[in-house]
Amino acid sequence: MATTSSQSSTPVIAVDHASSRAWRNQRARKLFIYTTLTIFGLFFAFPLFWTVSSSLQTWQELRSYTPHLLPEVPQWSNYADVFRLVPFARWVLNSFTIVFITIPGTIFTATMTAYAFARFNFFGKNIWFILLLSTMMIPAIVTFIPQYLLFFNLKLIDTYVPLTIGAWLGGGAFMIFLLRQFIMSIPRDLDEAATIDGAGPFRILWSVLVPLMKPALTTVAILQFLTDWNDFFGPFIYLNTMTRYTAAVGLRTFQNMALETTDPRDHLLMAGAAIMTIPVLVLFAVAQRYFVSGVVLSGLKV
Amino acid sequence: MTGATSVVKARTGRRTFASQRRQNLYGYLFMLPWLLGFFGLFIGPGLYSFYLSFTKYDVLSPPEFIGFRNYVNMVTNDDLFWPSLGRTAYYTLLSVPLSVIGSMFLAILLNSKLRGVTIYRTLFFMPSLVPLVASVLLFKWLLNSDFGIVNQGLRGIGVERPPGWFSDSQWAIPSLVLLRLWGAIGGTQMIIFLAGLQGVPTELYDAAAIDGANAWQSTRHVTIPMLTPTIFFNTVLGIIGAMQTFAAAFVATEGGPGFATWFFALHIWKQAFDYFNMGYGAALAWVLAILIVILTLIQIRLSKRLVFYYGE
Numbered sequence: 137m138a139t140t141s142s143q144s145s146t147p148v149i150a151v152d153h154a155s156s157r158a159w160r161n162q163r164a165r166k167l168f169i170y171t172t173l174t175i176f177g178l179f180f181a182f183p184l185f186w187t188v189s190s191s192l193q194t195w196q197e198l199r200s201y202t203p204h205l206l207p208e209v210p211q212w213s214n215y216a217d218v219f220r221l222v223p224f225a226r227w228v229l230n231s232f233t234i235v236f237i238t239i240p241g242t243i244f245t246a247t248m249t250a251y252a253f254a255r256f257n258f259f260g261k262n263i264w265f266i267l268l269l270s271t272m273m274i275p276a277i278v279t280f281i282p283q284y285l286l287f288f289n290l291k292l293i294d295t296y297v298p299l300t301i302g303a304w305l306g307g308g309a310f311m312i313f314l315l316r317q318f319i320m321s322i323p324r325d326l327d328e329a330a331t332i333d334g335a336g337p338f339r340i341l342w343s344v345l346v347p348l349m350k351p352a353l354t355t356v357a358i359l360q361f362l363t364d365w366n367d368f369f370g371p372f373i374y375l376n377t378m379t380r381y382t383a384a385v386g387l388r389t390f391q392n393m394a395l396e397t398t399d400p401r402d403h404l405l406m407a408g409a410a411i412m413t414i415p416v417l418v419l420f421a422v423a424q425r426y427f428v429s430g431v432v433l434s435g436l437k438v
Numbered sequence: 439m440t441g442a443t444s445v446v447k448a449r450t451g452r453r454t455f456a457s458q459r460r461q462n463l464y465g466y467l468f469m470l471p472w473l474l475g476f477f478g479l480f481i482g483p484g485l486y487s488f489y490l491s492f493t494k495y496d497v498l499s500p501p502e503f504i505g506f507r508n509y510v511n512m513v514t515n516d517d518l519f520w521p522s523l524g525r526t527a528y529y530t531l532l533s534v535p536l537s538v539i540g541s542m543f544l545a546i547l548l549n550s551k552l553r554g555v556t557i558y559r560t561l562f563f564m565p566s567l568v569p570l571v572a573s574v575l576l577f578k579w580l581l582n583s584d585f586g587i588v589n590q591g592l593r594g595i596g597v598e599r600p601p602g603w604f605s606d607s608q609w610a611i612p613s614l615v616l617l618r619l620w621g622a623i624g625g626t627q628m629i630i631f632l633a634g635l636q637g638v639p640t641e642l643y644d645a646a647a648i649d650g651a652n653a654w655q656s657t658r659h660v661t662i663p664m665l666t667p668t669i670f671f672n673t674v675l676g677i678i679g680a681m682q683t684f685a686a687a688f689v690a691t692e693g694g695p696g697f698a699t700w701f702f703a704l705h706i707w708k709q710a711f712d713y714f715n716m717g718y719g720a721a722l723a724w725v726l727a728i729l730i731v732i733l734t735l736i737q738i739r740l741s742k743r744l745v746f747y748y749g750e
Contacts, residue, residue: 165653169547173558176544180562180624186587187576203590245471257458258465268472271480273734275682277703278727281710281720282483282490288497305475312472337464366569368685373711384571388689391575402579409572416567427563428629 191215191407195400214407221395224408226379227386228415234371234382235364237300242307242360243353249306250315251341255327272309284373294376299367303360311356314430318352319345355426358419365416383412491721496714508721519722521697522705525611529701530680533615533622538672540623545631546661559624559632566625574689577617578604604691607698614686614699627672634668635661639748666745674737681730702726 190198192210218224252258253265287298306312322345330340346353371382381389387408395401420427466473491508493501512519544562548555565573580586581603592600601609638661646656684703687693693700693708706726710719 161652165550166552169550169552173544173547173555177558177561180565180620183573183576183580183620184564184568186580187572190579199585203585203587245475248468248470249472252465252468256461256465256468258462259458261465264469267476271476273678273731274480274484275678275723275727275730277682277706277723278487279480279483281716281723282486283479284711285486285497285716286483302475302479304471305479306469306472337468341468366571368571368689372685373707384569387571387575391689402582402585405575406579409568409575412572413568416569417564420567424560427567428626430626 187406187410187413190403191410193403195403198402199400211403214403215411218390218404218407218411221397221404222386222390222393222408223379224383224386224390224411227381227383228411230380231365231383232415234296234299235361237296238303238307238364239357239360241300241303242311242356245304246307246311246315246356247341247346247349247353249312250319251337251345253312253316254319255324255337268309268312272313280369280373287374293374294380295374296380298374299364299370307356307360311359315349315352315356318349322348351426351429354423355429358423358426359430361419362416365412387412487720487723490717491724493717494715495717497716498714501717504717508718509725511718512722512725518697518700518705522700522702525698525700526681526683526702529611529614529683529699530677532611533618534673534676534680536615537619537622537627538669538676540619541625541627541672542631542662542665542669544623545628545635546657548628549632549635562624562628564624565620566622568621570621570685571689573617573621574686577613577620578690581613581616605695607694607696610691610695610698614683614690617686617690618680622676627676630672631665631668634665637748638664663746664748667747670737670741670745674734677733677737678730681726681733 189206191214192212193204193207194211197204197208253261253268283298284293287293292298302308326344326348327340330344335343366384367382368384368388371385372388375381375385378386378389387405390401390408391405490501492503492505494504494507495501548559548562568576580588583589583600583602583605586603589600589603603609603613642660642664643656646660651659682703683701684707687699687701687704688707691699693704702722703726706719706722709715709722
């Protein structure tokens with residue numbers, strides 16, 4: 137149909153036809169993309185909405201025959217109840233304590249290691265680098281049992297040492313790799329200029345490189361925060377005393393621990409889930425771009 | 439003349455020697471913290487765990503060497519070994535392909551540079567920010583068989599007997615998969631796909647358009663082949679992660695109902711940290727590690743045939 141019309145009419149009109157069809161295709165494509173994104177968006181958003189909404193309802197409301205999408209009267213007291221019924225404030229504080237220990241550890245020791253790999257040609261460097269990368273591929277469970285026995289014999293069970301020492305001993309291969317990539321992208325001329333000015337390696341790292349590494353170091357700090365904030369297995373295995381629990385382990389315990397009330401506690405668990413998520417969301421709001429820059433920084437050639 | 443050059447040579451030789459010593463000194467000095475960690479927390483424990491896997495060790499009395507008995511026992515005498523391996527495989531086979539395809543699909547849509555897509559990108563990313571334990575409790579509540587909003591909705595639209603989700607042994611693993619998809623599709627995996635899409639040269643799309651390819655055809659014949667390295671990367675990482683799943687299954691169902699979500703990692707945990715069969719636990723951990731390494735190597739092998747690297 138389109139071809140016959142373009143044959144019978146002048147070329148100008150033919151072009152017009154074609155472009156209007158392209159325009160219609162373009163519109164159909166847009167419509168398809170927006171519709172699909174919106175449907176998926178609702179699936180992704182609804183659970184988040186439901187956490188907040190459930191956390192503000194009474195348990196009777198949540199278990200009524202016709203569910204309420206929104207609370208009749210927002211029950212802000214649910215949040216107060218969480219802090220009253222279980223030591224949730226303590227658990228959140230403990231998670232923050234761990235993060236405050238691990239973040240500086242990773243920043244210091246991963247930067248140092250990355251600097252060694254990026255700037256020095258020491259003996260055996262390539263072999264060490266391969267060994268470094270290989271630690272990323274071996275599942276943590278293999279080393280977990282002996283590590284547990286080690287800390288058990290050192291009487292460090294139920295302390296934060298097993299959960300934080302790794303951060304002070306290099307902070308993990310991925311962090312080191314990421315920072316190494318970043319340092320390698322900084323021109324060596326800067327180091328050399330500083331050397332001529334009489335700066336030694338420590339001074340170069342501290343005064344020349346570290347100031348330039350702020351974006352990478354922020355990314356590392358955020359990744360470390362997310363790792364420890366989310367971690368369940370480590371704190372679950374190593375911590376025994378309830379007041380030493382982290383938010384993740386505490387929230388899980390809250391699920392089935394004996395309380396002064398035997399009423400259903402879904403609304404309280406949702407409040408707890410929301411409380412645990414808020415610090416991550418706040419961090420995301422203020423440092424959004426660093427959440428995704430790890431992918432870019434690692435120079436992942438994919 | 440020759441004397442002069444040799445003096446210069448000797449000098450530079452000495453200087454490079456001195457500077458090599460400097461390189462060694464500072465190189466090892468700066469990586470010292472990592473080296474301590476590497477030996478103290480990785481190599482040492484790794485070797486010790488290998489040794490333990492040939493022993494019977496209950497922490498109270500010293501390890502007793504029993505040869506291959508742990509390994510023989512697990513395949514002949516352990517009722518949960520094969521089932522837990524099977525459940526782990528089932529979960530992996532269900533969750534990894536769906537999440538990788540989902541991430542790729544969303545990334546392609548988001549890459550269309552339409553107005554407002556950044557809002558969608560943020561929206562899709564949000565679930566990956568929810569801490570795992572929080573998201574497990576959330577899904578347990580959403581999918582609560584009696585009062586959960588999902589089943590209330592299903593009953594509302596006329597489904598008389600909606601699934602029991604986490605409380606039904608048939609549905610427990612699919613429920614964990616749903617939880618995983620919600621948390622993973624829009625997260626790092628999607629960001630990696632978006633980064634991969636940035637690397638697709640626009641001239642390929644121009645060429646496809648000149649050949650008369652429509653949107654689907656250029657996606658099928660340009661985008662997806664160009665994304666095969668990213669698909670490969672995300673699949674490898676996805677499988678490594680899924681094989682080690684512990685927290686989601688443990689927090690949601692503690693491996694139940696009726697061992698339906700008794701994954702391999704739960705089995706290791708139970709043996710090592712609940713029964714204190716450290717030797718047997720170590721053997722199980724090594725089996726999992728070796729399986730993961732083998733699977734990764736197979737994928738690398740397959741990738742040589744299936745992955746397309748542009749410009750090679």
